Amino acid sequence: MSSLSVSAAGAAAKAIASAVPALVEERFASRLFAQDATLWGAEAEDEASKRLSWVGLARSSRPLVGEIAALRDELRADGVDRVVLCGMGGSSLAPEVICATAGVPLVVLDSSHPDVVRAAVTDLERTVVVVSSKSGSTVETDSQRRVFEQAFADAGIDATRRIVVVTDPGSPLEQEARDAGYRVVSADPQVGGRYSALTAFGLVPSGLAGADVEELLDDAESVTDLLAEDDEANPGLRLGAAMAATDPLRDKLYLLEHGTQAAGFGDWAEQLIAESTGKQGRGILPVVLPSPGDRALPDDATLVRLVGTDHEEEPDSSAPSVVDVGGTLGAQLLLWEVATAAAGRLLSINPFDQPDVESAKAAARGLLEAKGDAPASPDVTDGDVEVRALGGDWLGDASTVSDAVDALLAQLDPEHGYVAVMAYLDRAEHAGLAQVATTLAERTGRPTTFGWGPRFLHSTGQYHKGGPATGVFLQVTDTPREDLPVPGRDFTLGEFVAAQAGGDASVLVDHGRPVLVLHLIGDGGVAAVTSAVSQGDA
Known part of the structure; x- marks a missing residue:
């Protein structure tokens, strides 16, 4: 069983005390998991109605586990054990933290700088390339794919056996990839890119690299009911309130690894929070800290310490504004998505557009x-x-x-x-x-x-x-x-x-x-x- 913990002190604790009861009263959590698109107002309703399937991915993504394992075994039998991921945003950041946490190698190519791309085009005889693009029109990813196609052809390697495409069904890339003979894995089209960690975008490259994606889904599923509960102890509501309900608003969120087993988690959370909340002249700015003690806490910031699952120490009650967040990786991915959706509600913005x-x-x-x-x-x-x-x-x-x-x-x-x-x-x-x-x-x-x-x-x-x-x-x-x-x-x-x-x-x-x-x-x-x-x- 997984577990989650969210404890707070100072302004963050006051925000939880003031905002969570209202979220419970309006049944935010249960309505979120029922995919109620009205939670963020009329202007956001159309977008939200197409972006809420992520709440059920711990269960709906299960068929991918066997498909990924079979493909990994097939590639390994051919001597292919190096995985390069061509993707941007959520398509690259989630697999990066999943693989870093699992301790398995993954080459993440999320740049269009020619020196960076050239360095990734190596060891082709043992390389599989995962091309991830939700829309299928991302120019960076399209360019990277074309470079690898040419490199495979020049090396006399059949690209159709070395390129795996992850995209939404019906995207321009899907038909093009199928016509070219590539393996195509369809993602859930009702999930936005930054909420896609537990879709094919997060699972396919991670699983091919050797991460245990079934365990990741198990961790998320074990906390799904907890996060869907209209209760003041709901860690998703507590974290969302600590992020977005301080008074006055502390709109800078410092993220510090403080014993967590989730390696590089701050980089993934950064894109989720910044892209979801930064609009209409307001939002929460995440600041990933490289190490303890590097930054003083300004008056408009809250410190989030990403702690280990065995962390028992409570935040210092005299701290100006601090939150300790603990949990296994799969559970935390879902936790932060729920918290960010709740923060969007509290900030009165649409957390699903960009x-x-x-x-x-x-x-x-x-x-x-x-x-x-x-x-x-x-x-x-x-x-x-x-x-x-x-x-x-x-x-x-x-x-x-x-x-x-x-x-x-x-x-x-x-x-x-x-x-x-x-x-x-x-x-x-x-x-x-x-x-x-x-x-x-x-x-x-x-x-x-x-x-x-x-x-x-x-x-x-x-x-x-x-x-x-x-x-x-x-x-x-x-x-x-x-x-x-x-x-x-x-x-x-x-x-x-x-x-x-x-x-x-x-x-x-x-x-x-x-x-x-x-x-x-x-x-x-x-x-x-x-x-x-x-x-x-x-």
């Missing part, structure tokens, strides 16, 4: 079509870094990267603001750059997030544009070492990732957000950015 993710995609497509246009000249060139300031006349007389960072941070609201670092780089080569988030948080005393582009566009990207207008944005880009053409398309991956970065920045500017773009033009660029962030005073 309008600003779509706007960034449209802007990227526009730039890609106009790829012949020369980029704007930099405002400043400092050694190996070109500096461009977007979204207002705030750069002043800055002449160095350090000056430019200072000028951006001068735009930061000291009480409600946050800093977002967005790196459109090779994640493996430049992993150390993520440390700048800790440095900036220490400099400013404000929440600071770090996202690898374009991965974060399907996650915190929605909150950046649709949430409160309190962010300042630092974008880091580069020119790939070697570009990579997309077979059958008239663009390269280098052109595409540049369009994604440019489209993201343009939509942020359209929403009144200041954006500092630091473009690396030499090998010393990352070191220069790291040094600049470490200098000066906010």
